[in-house]
Amino acid sequence: MKISTVKEFTDEKEQRNRPQQNDVDLDKVVLEIIRRVRERGDEAVRDYTEKFDGFRLADLIVSPEEFAEARSLITDEFYAAICKAKHNITAYHEVQKERSWFINQDKGVMLGQKVTPLDSVGIYVPGGKAAYPSTVLMNAIPATIAGVRRIAMVTPAQANGKVNPHVLVAAEEAGVDIVYKIGGAQAIAALAYGTETVQKVVKITGPGNAYVARAKKWVFGDVAIDMIAGPSEICVVADETAKPAFVAADLLSQAEHDERASAICVTTSREFAEALSKEVHAQMEQLDRKGIVETSITDNGRIIVVDSLEEAFQFVNELAPEHLQLMIENPMEQLPFIRNAGAIFLGNYSPEALGDYIAGPNHTLPTNGTAAFSSPLGVYDFMKKSSVIHYSRQALQDVSDDIITIADAEGLTAHANSIKVRKADENA
Amino acid sequence: MKISTVKEFTDEKEQRNRPQQNDVDLDKVVLEIIRRVRERGDEAVRDYTEKFDGFRLADLIVSPEEFAEARSLITDEFYAAICKAKHNITAYHEVQKERSWFINQDKGVMLGQKVTPLDSVGIYVPGGKAAYPSTVLMNAIPATIAGVRRIAMVTPAQANGKVNPHVLVAAEEAGVDIVYKIGGAQAIAALAYGTETVQKVVKITGPGNAYVARAKKWVFGDVAIDMIAGPSEICVVADETAKPAFVAADLLSQAEHDERASAICVTTSREFAEALSKEVHAQMEQLDRKGIVETSITDNGRIIVVDSLEEAFQFVNELAPEHLQLMIENPMEQLPFIRNAGAIFLGNYSPEALGDYIAGPNHTLPTNGTAAFSSPLGVYDFMKKSSVIHYSRQALQDVSDDIITIADAEGLTAHANSIKVRKADENA
Structure with a gap:
């Protein structure tokens, strides 16, 4: 794993950040899909599903029988894990719930802020080969806590025409009201504008592929969207007390998401840097997704040696990483110096995977430097405010x-x- | 003023809401401006200012002497009004400030939400013929309360090369750190990417013309933006106790903003509807901006007669208006039935103009139905959250x-x- 200085890293990043051309061909395809779904509704959704997913859907909606079947297909172990995750995610997000307030001034002046849940939300959950039940929980639970009246979910079916059972069980537990077996840009268009079967929503959240991301960008304004997620990132700040095996495993867990994922360690110790580099390569060999991990680590993995923690934090605040792990002595003491990060994990026993699944805070986080101005997905994304003046x-x-x-x-x-x-x- | 039913109104609106073509020519111009400012910095900003504003700027930054001169050019009356507005806006927005929090669970688990101000913000204030000191206050004061370290403002100079003195005095009072005499898409590009003189910011807020709005849309993602404001709207719910002269004046105050502004009254009383229509036309005759008002009222002004308040509120929640006035008996009792509105004004003595200038709540509100999923500009727009896991x-x-x-x-x-x-x- 490449070891470099802050200056080398910054120059390299500058080089990559050249203005990019917009992908005009992708936009053409996506805009055509949106147009046809608006014009022809369900028929267009069925046609695109046949074209992209390879089968024609009889019923777009998951039936009660399919939910029951899904529950019978998963292990008790998995069900227990999902229930524990739900409990913790609920406990954390309950604290985020905002209340309306009023203030009174002299002579009959009353001013307030009324907080109201969104009427309806659509959650996009990727399907096909990958299945992400954790995504379902992280999107639906905050919406439930906010008090959203109607929570719809869209997710493409598997080759057998059914939705992944782990995803369905998570949807049921998280309080999703209806699940449509559709995906891609056509699902985003259906949620944004409605069809005979799919009822229109006012906000769409959740991750997806390039088509889904572009479709969300195009319907933005007609409906609200959460964010356009970029490649996932981790930054670990480590001193000489950190364990190379832990840090390596955490960097690799990030790298397995995607070839474009980035895993960076900033350390005050050159010895640690060298031990970490060796450990990363040793662990990498044993991973299932070794191909993805290797590309990601080679292209975007860096170990950066700095002179002081102060310099490390300056680097972190410039980077504004999605995930930040402080694997240093007394990490809590250093928290005030962190200004820009999506989620901050403190100490040797708070790895990113803990936050991805079960600790409670949301795993939908601002990527690609946007933590400088954006927040994790939360209950506040499913409520909005009105001023009141009397x-x-x-x-x-x-x-x-x-x-x-x-x-x-x-x-x-x-x-x-x-x-x-x-x-x-x-x-x- | 046209009197119609809910059904007639909805059909007409449906008709207008056909998918629109994106304005490709405008995008070409705006993207070219952004590209050149990124490449050539100040020089490009100066060239575009000369081209669009008609003069070449010696210095891009407003000097202390210019601030002092501005103060000497305004009346004491205006200064006092600005100070009162600042006082009220500050009092309201102080309540919005969020705090970081932590919760503890068993066995050494600590979870939290750290709230941090944005490092820097750029505020766009329109210039030229119009001058909006109230816009300065409504954008800068929440940023100041959030604790943003660096608040920059851009606004085009007048024909004499100076910024409008009302705007400058408002900027000084509201805590703006630096004012650049630039406007248009070139100002947005300079704020988003930085030039030799203009320091890059992480978020851009404030209203502007079509070029500014498109530029904000294009830089979105590299920096945060507030919202793309559409035409302004008012909806008044009136019963037989409302005074036609008041409602007419309020509808007309909205209409004077813009030919595309929309002014709608929903009433349970046909007699009131007819009295209101007469009053609107009588008052219109005496207005300075009669041309704009007349077009706006003819094109987008409607009086809608409904059978009950329940029907009125259903209509309002569908419309999700930017400004909502409840000019009915006991308006406070009806507040729970309002779900979607940017700002809600209660009673006969809470006209929109009160909220535009001095009551305290923000006048930057979600337009064009987006109140169904968006909030007024607030302190929360200038802070962001990080999850904390230990x-x-x-x-x-x-x-x-x-x-x-x-x-x-x-x-x-x-x-x-x-x-x-x-x-x-x-x-x-």
Whole structure:
């Protein structure tokens, strides 16, 4: 694994960050799919499913019998694990729930912020070869806690025309109301605009392939979306007390996601850097997804040696990684110095996989440096706010002249007039 | 003003909502501007300013002398009004500030949510003929309260090469750190990617013309943006107790913004509807911006007669208006029935203009039906969250098997391995 300095890393990154061309061909395909689904509804969804997934769907909706069958196909061990995960995810996200509030001021002024759940949400869950029950929990549980009235899920069926049973059991446990056996850009279009069978939603969340990501970008504005997820990243800050075997395993767990995933360790110890590099290569040999891992580590894996923790944190705050592990002495003490990271894992026994599945915080995190300005998926993504303003006659009278002064300065005299008609009425 | 039923209104709206072509020519121009600013920095910004604003800028940054001059050019009345607005906006937004939190669980588990201000923000303020000091306050004050370290503002200069003095005084009062005399897509590109003079920011907020809106859409992802504002809207729910003169003035204050602005009144009283229609036309005659108002009212102004308040609220929740005024008996009682609206104004003495300028809640609100899934601009837009996870050795041990079970079900065995290396170490 390549060992470099901050400067070398930054120069290399700068080189890669050249402005990219938009993928016009992909957009053409995706826009055509969206257009046809809007025009022809279910028929278009069925046609695209046949074209891309290889079979024609009789029923788009997963039946109660299919849910029951799924439960019979999974192990008790898996069911118990999902229930524990649900319990922990619920406990954490309950704390995120926001309440409406009001403040009162003199003379009958009341101002407030009303917090309301979204009416409906659609969750995209990738299917086909991969099956991610954890994604179902991480998207549906916050929506349930927010109080969303209707939670729909879309996910492509497997080659046998059925949805992966782990995914279905997770959906049932997490409070999903309806599951459609559809995927791709056609599923995003169906959720955004509705068809005969698929009821329109106001927000779409969840990860997907390039088609799904582009479709989400195009329907954005007509509906809300969560985020366009980029390749996954981990950054581990390690000092000489860290264990190379632990850090190596954590870097590799990130690398197995995707060839474009990036795994970076920043360390104050050159000896640790060298021990880590050896350990990464030794562990890599034994992994099932060795091909992906090797490409990812070679292309995007780096060990960066710095002079001090201060320098390490400066690097981290610039990088704004999706996952940050502090594997240093007294990591809690250093927390105040971290400004930009999606999730922060403290100490030697808080590996990323713990957070991916069971600790409770959401595993949908801002990627690709966007942790500088974005947050993990949370209950707040499934609620929205309305301001509330109530002024009495006297209270309005007291600020009338100020409103008229500002409105006049902005040249908006009809605004001023809406105050003047009320003053005139009071003088009558 | 046209009086219609809910059905007529909905059919008409459906008709307008046909899929729109993207404006390819506008995108070409905007993308070229962004590309050149990224490549040539200040020089490109100066060239575009000369081309679009008509003069070549010597200095891009507003000087302390220019701030002092601006203060001398405004009236004491205006200064007092701005100070009162600042006071009220600050009082309201202070309540929005979120705190970091931690929860403890058994066996040394600590989970948290760390709330951190954004490092830097850029605020776009339209210039030229119009000047909107209220926009400065509504964007900068929440950023200041969030604790953003660096608040930059961009706004085009007037024909005399200076920034509007009302806008400059508002910027100084609201805590803006630096003002650049630039506007258009070139200003957005400069904020997003940086130039020799303009320091890059992580989020851009504020309204602008079509070029600015497209530029924000294109830089989105590299930086955060607030929202792409559409035409402004008001919806007034009125019963027979409402005063036609007040409602008319409020509808017209919305209409003066823009030919595309929409002003709708939903009423349970046909007599009120007819009185209102007359009043709108009478008041319109006396307005400075009569041309804009007339087009807006003719094209998008509607009075809708319904049978009951229940029907009115159903209509409102479907419409999800930016501004909602409840001019009915006991409006506070009806608040629970409103699910979708940007800002809700209660009673006869809470006109929209009050909220635009001085009440305290933000005037940057979700437009065009997006109140179904978006919130007003707030302190939360200038902060972001990081999850925090700390597990002890024992606590991880207790969930190890569950993590491995789920990881295996997802086929992510390197994830499972990151837990296994820790188990192996404990058994040693």
